[in-house]
Amino acid sequence: AQSVTQPDIHITVSEGASLELRCNYSYGAxxxxxxxxxxxxxxxxxxxxxxxxxxxxxxxKGFEAEFKRSQSSFNLRKPSVHWSxxxxxxxxxxxxxxxxxxxxxxxxxxxxxxxx
Amino acid sequence: xxxxxxxxxxxxxETGTPVTLRCHQTENHRYMYWYRQDPGHGLRLIHYSYGxxxxxxxxxxxxxxxxxxxxxxxxxxxxxxxxxxxSVYFCATQGVSRGSGSxxxxxxxxxxxxx
Numbered sequence: 001a002q003s004v005t006q007p008d009i010h011i012t013v014s015e016g017a018s019l020e021l022r023c024n025y026s027y028g029a030x031x032x033x034x035x036x037x038x039x040x041x042x043x044x045x046x047x048x049x050x051x052x053x054x055x056x057x058x059x060x061k062g063f064e065a066e067f068k069r070s071q072s073s074f075n076l077r078k079p080s081v082h083w084s085x086x087x088x089x090x091x092x093x094x095x096x097x098x099x100x101x102x103x104x105x106x107x108x109x110x111x112x113x114x115x116x
Numbered sequence: 117x118x119x120x121x122x123x124x125x126x127x128x129x130e131t132g133t134p135v136t137l138r139c140h141q142t143e144n145h146r147y148m149y150w151y152r153q154d155p156g157h158g159l160r161l162i163h164y165s166y167g168x169x170x171x172x173x174x175x176x177x178x179x180x181x182x183x184x185x186x187x188x189x190x191x192x193x194x195x196x197x198x199x200x201x202x203s204v205y206f207c208a209t210q211g212v213s214r215g216s217g218s219x220x221x222x223x224x225x226x227x228x229x230x231x
Contacts, residue, residue, distance in 0.1 A: 004158070036222075043120075043206060043222035044159070090158050102147065102210070103174065104220065106158030 004107035023091030120223035139207030
């Protein structure tokens with residue numbers, strides 16, 4: 001069965017510092033990969049996704065993620081964090097079928113706190 | 117943002133009572149999903165629908181049923197609520213596109229407390 005692990009439950013980062021969130025997955029084949037962000041009291045918003053091709057993908061809000069097949073990882077990065085980036089971040093995988101993203105499996109989430 | 121409305125937004129109920137949560141969409145998306153969110157578990161799929169009257173079970177479907185009689189509405193029912201069903205419930209929708217597929221859009225959630 002597929003699974004997604006986000007090893008860091010909480011991360012605290014200073015404003016302006018870089019951020020990296022880890023995501024490892026277990027899947028029979030290369031799945032479709034996603035990162036979502038959830039602000040307090042809100043639903044989830046898609047940050048970026050990887051289906052195929054270039055393993056470095058760019059998303060919204062200045063985020064990027066790199067797919068590493070050999071490590072079964074899809075880590076999320078941002079070079080300079082803003083206070084508004086404080087939120088919970090979820091990595092997800094889905095079967096490589098159309099429609100992509102069907103029946104997603106989510107990681108447990110990483111809560112990011114931003115210090116002034 | 118996709119037009120997804122979940123109702124109610126908050127509900128407190130007692131063990132053993134039936135509860136129905138509603139998800140309404142205005143995007144004419146074919147696919148609709150119900151997830152529950154619990155600390156440390158992320159979101160887990162309860163049920164999903166791939167068309168009117170077409171539904172299937174997800175990872176944590178026990179104790180839940182769904183119905184979809186119209187494209188725009190997807191109902192989640194707890195026939196007899198238990199304390200373990202205290203959670204935040206999210207509805208999501210997804211259209212159909214060729215190639216690399218389409219995104220899931222999420223509603224704002226319903227916070228359910230079963231006492």
